[in-house]
Amino acid sequence: MSFFDMSSLDELSDGLANLPMFPYFEIAHYIVSVMALREQPGALVLSRISPLACWFSSMLHCFGGAVLTGIMLAEPPIGPLSNSDNILLASIIWYLIFYCPMDWVYSFTTLTPIRVVLSAMKEVTRTWKILGGIAQAQDKYEDNLLIMIAIGWAKGAGGGLISNFEQLVRGIWRPETNELIRMSYPTKITLIGAVLFALEETRYLPVEKHHLMLFYTVFTVVNKSYMMLTGSSSFPFAPIEWLLFEVLFTGRFSYGALTLRRICGTIIMDNGTSNRGRITTRGSTKECRHNCPSPVRGDRGTRRAKDESDAKDSKKYK
Numbered sequence: 190m191s192f193f194d195m196s197s198l199d200e201l202s203d204g205l206a207n208l209p210m211f212p213y214f215e216i217a218h219y220i221v222s223v224m225a226l227r228e229q230p231g232a233l234v235l236s237r238i239s240p241l242a243c244w245f246s247s248m249l250h251c252f253g254g255a256v257l258t259g260i261m262l263a264e265p266p267i268g269p270l271s272n273s274d275n276i277l278l279a280s281i282i283w284y285l286i287f288y289c290p291m292d293w294v295y296s297f298t299t300l301t302p303i304r305v306v307l308s309a310m311k312e313v314t315r316t317w318k319i320l321g322g323i324a325q326a327q328d329k330y331e332d333n334l335l336i337m338i339a340i341g342w343a344k345g346a347g348g349g350l351i352s353n354f355e356q357l358v359r360g361i362w363r364p365e366t367n368e369l370i371r372m373s374y375p376t377k378i379t380l381i382g383a384v385l386f387a388l389e390e391t392r393y394l395p396v397e398k399h400h401l402m403l404f405y406t407v408f409t410v411v412n413k414s415y416m417m418l419t420g421s422s423s424f425p426f427a428p429i430e431w432l433l434f435e436v437l438f439t440g441r442f443s444y445g446a447l448t449l450r451r452i453c454g455t456i457i458m459d460n461g462t463s464n465r466g467r468i469t470t471r472g473s474t475k476e477c478r479h480n481c482p483s484p485v486r487g488d489r490g491t492r493r494a495k496d497e498s499d500a501k502d503s504k505k506y507k
Contacts, residue, residue, distance in 0.1 A: 202399035205406060210317055215275065217310035219282045220298055222250040222348060227286055227295065235359050236287045242358055247283040248276070249355045254318055254347030261343055262325060305417050312409040315375075316402055319345040319382045323390055332391050341383035346376045374416075374424055378409055381426075 208214075226232050226247055236243040249256065252269040259266040270276060285294040298304060322344025326337040343350060349368045356363055368376045382405055388394035389401050412425055424430065 198400065198403070202397070202403040205403050206399045208313075210314055211275075212278065214310050214314050216278065216282065217307045218314045219251050219279045220286070221307050221311045223247050223279075223283050223286045224295070224298060224304075226250050229359075231359065231361065233287075242360075243287060244280065244283055246355050246358045248279060249351065249358065250348050251279045253349075253351050253355070254322070254344040257343045257347035257351050258322055258325060258340055261340060262329060301417075305414050308413055308417060309410045312413050313406055315345050315379060315409060316382065316406045319379060319386055320402070323383070323386050327390060334387055334391050334393075337387040337390060338380075338383045341387060342380050345383065346379035349373055349376045374422065377424055377426075378412075382409075 226243075227236075232243070232246075235246075248269075252275075255269040256266045258264075259268050286298070287295075289295065298307065319341045322341040323337045325344070326333070326340035330336045346368075348355075353362075353364065353367055356366070365371075372380075385394065385401060385405065386398075389396060389398055394401070416422065
């Protein structure tokens with residue numbers, strides 16, 4: 190990389206690092222969070238039955254990371270309520286999205302170009318929330334890598350991690366949606382960011398912080414925009430995630446005989462993309478259906494074939 194390229198990269202990184210989040214990026218974060226709540230099943234009905242429960246659930250979506258971080262660090266979880274400007278701004282957005290006449294605000298924000306821009310701006314705030322959580326952990330537990338990752342993850346994806354509690358506020362109990370059981374894309378990408386920034390903070394990752402902020406933010410913004418424009422919901426590191434899970438946590442592979450050809454063959458067979466395997470399976474199933482005795486009906490199929498053979502022989506002798 191030339192000197193001019195490096196200087197332009199430094200300028201971009203410094204400009205991003207000094208970018209203020211309030212009010213525009215925070216507004217985008219609140220809009221996307223409240224929209225996500227409104228699109229939950231039963232949320233619109235709840236807003237007509239209990240506006241207070243709907244408002245409280247919206248605040249958990251907007252400030253879930255700060256609430257969860259306060260609980261984990263033994264700080265008051267109502268700390269976000271002390272920032273009256275943010276609470277007032279989030280409350281206005283909540284009211285407009287749920288109760289605006291003719292539903293104009295929600296209809297406008299659901300337009301694809303507007304929604305892509307708002308989601309991209311929300312991804313920018315994710316970087317700052319992760320860094321804020323890591324800084325909080327660094328103040329109390331200096332250079333403790335595990336705690337820094339945990340707090341950064343909670344700060345950036347707290348709204349998803351406390352989703353079960355938020356559902357209880359709306360009178361819903363769905364434990365199968367727990368983010369620790371089945372992680373969504375925001376939770377996974379925030380965990381990756383927390384690991385990277387924590388490694389950089391503890392000097393295990395030899396890269397400048399503002400450069401890492403730029404690379405991570407650009408990646409999340411571009412990937413989120415691509416997913417929204419194409420309608421894809423796949424995780425970009427899904428193949429690596431699947432391979433690590435199969436190797437480390439299922440016991441299917443023998444570590445002594447772990448080769449690339451064997452891994453690729455297993456991936457193809459498990460995904461059902463092997464034409465030979467599919468044809469063989471169908472053929473063997475079809476053949477067994479006609480010739481093999483049924484495990485439920487015993488040897489009924491064999492007896493039927495024998496009776497048909499005896500009938501043919503008797504006709505031949507007649």
